[in-house]
Structure formats: C-alpha cells, structure tokens
Amino acid sequence: MHVLPELGFAQFSLVYNTLSLAIAAMFASFAFFVMARSQVTAKYRPALVMSALVVGIAGYHYFRIFESWSDAYVLAESGMYVATGEPFNDAYRYVDWLLTVPLLVAELVAVLALPKSTRGSIMTRLIIATVLMIGTGYPGEIATDITTRAIWGAVSTVPFVYILYVLFVELSRAAANESGEVKTLLNNTRLLLFATWGFYPIAYLFPQLGIDGAWATVGLQVGYSIADIAAKCGYGVMIYAIARAKMEAAGESVDAAPAMRHA
C-alpha cells in the first residue's frame, strides 16, 4: 500500500468531492441506460445492458473507494489531513477495471455489429489483453518504489497499445462502411476512446514525474476518476447515440416494431 502523504484541506477535499461526483455520475448513468434500453431495437439492447452493468459496477466501487478515502484520513489540529493508519484501498479500482474494461470492449464490439466470423476472435484477443493490462498494472500501482512502478507500467503498456491498435483498426473500418451521422459518431467514439484511455497511463506516471507526493496522490485519484466518468458514462452515451443513428439510417424504429407488446 501507498504511504499516504499529508494533505491540505483543498487537496483532501478535491479528491473527496471528485469521488462523490463519480458516484453520482455512475448511478445517474445507470438509470439512463436502463431506461434507454426501450429506445433501441433488440439487436442493440445487449450494448445498453453492458453500459448499465459497467456504471452499476463502477458506482458500487466508487462508493467503497469514497468510504476508504474518508477512513484513511483525519483532520489534525494543525489543519492538515493526516493518515489515520487505516489503509486506502487501491484494489477496489483495479477490481473495478478488471470487470468493467472487458465489458466496455464487448460493448463496442456489440454495437459495431462485426461479422460473426471475426467477432469471436477479436473479442477473445481483446479480453485477454485487457486482463493482462490491468493485472500487470496493479503490482506497479501498489509498489512503494519508483523503479518497480516503472517496470510494471511498461509491461502493462504492451497489451494497452495492442488493444488501442485493434480498436483503432476496427473502428476505422466500421466508419469507412458508414456514412452521415453514424460515420461521425464512430469517429467521435474513436477520439473519445483514445483521449480517455490514453489518460490512465499518464495519471499513472504522476508519481514518476517528480510531482510532490501530495499532488501526485491527488492528481492520480482525480485523474482516474474523471477518466472513468468519461470512459464509462460518456462512452455509454456515445454507444447509445450510435445505436440510435444506425436505427435511423436503416429506417428502424421501436414504435414501428410489429405490435408484439401486449399491454
């Protein structure tokens, strides 16, 4: 576990409030994705279900991270927040990623509607790569010396680059086959994916960059939380928009579906 640095009021509160914001964002998104399911046709529903699972799992873990953060610090007479001795549990974040990152990948593969022949193999390769990326990132994250952190970080970057490469190629291919709004949305999703996923290794580097201990801890927690909100809630909304745009382009609508639903 990390040695928790002493924090000023603003530093402690910035993390506290960002974690609280993340909880709100995850639960609000959960409600949105559950309700949005009825706005898409059957073939896009699995993607919406996965979006809901991702933010539901993350909302629960953020709740635990938030509690762990509150328990790890106490306001001292000096006006500084000091460690209580109760460890701040970083494992919640990694367990969360271990579950949600493969789901995010599956979500994208589902909405891309790849041909059956390639879908299975792409999904398997990507899921193995996400597990390797997070599994090798964790020993680095909890390492107390900077060298061990750097080595595991570098190892974790290999599957990371592979994942981004595969998704880039597949998203570009899918965009090339589309036109109009669907094309724009696929290109924007590609951008969002790179901007948000690319932020994690940067946040991971904060302690490496010689940033002072307190700000490195704050930057890491705030950075991961903001990236999670964008990569889970924002990304889920993009996936929903792609599904809607594809329905529109294909002339499908939920209302016009045959009257199968009996009241």
Ligand SMILES: *C/C=C(C)/C=C/C=C(C)/C=C/C1=C(C)CCCC1(C)C
């Ligand atoms: C919802 C959570 C998401 C999308 C998490 C993504 C996490 C990463 C892309 C993490 C990548 C890392 C590296 C590439 C190297 C250093 C260690 C990690 C695990 C932070």
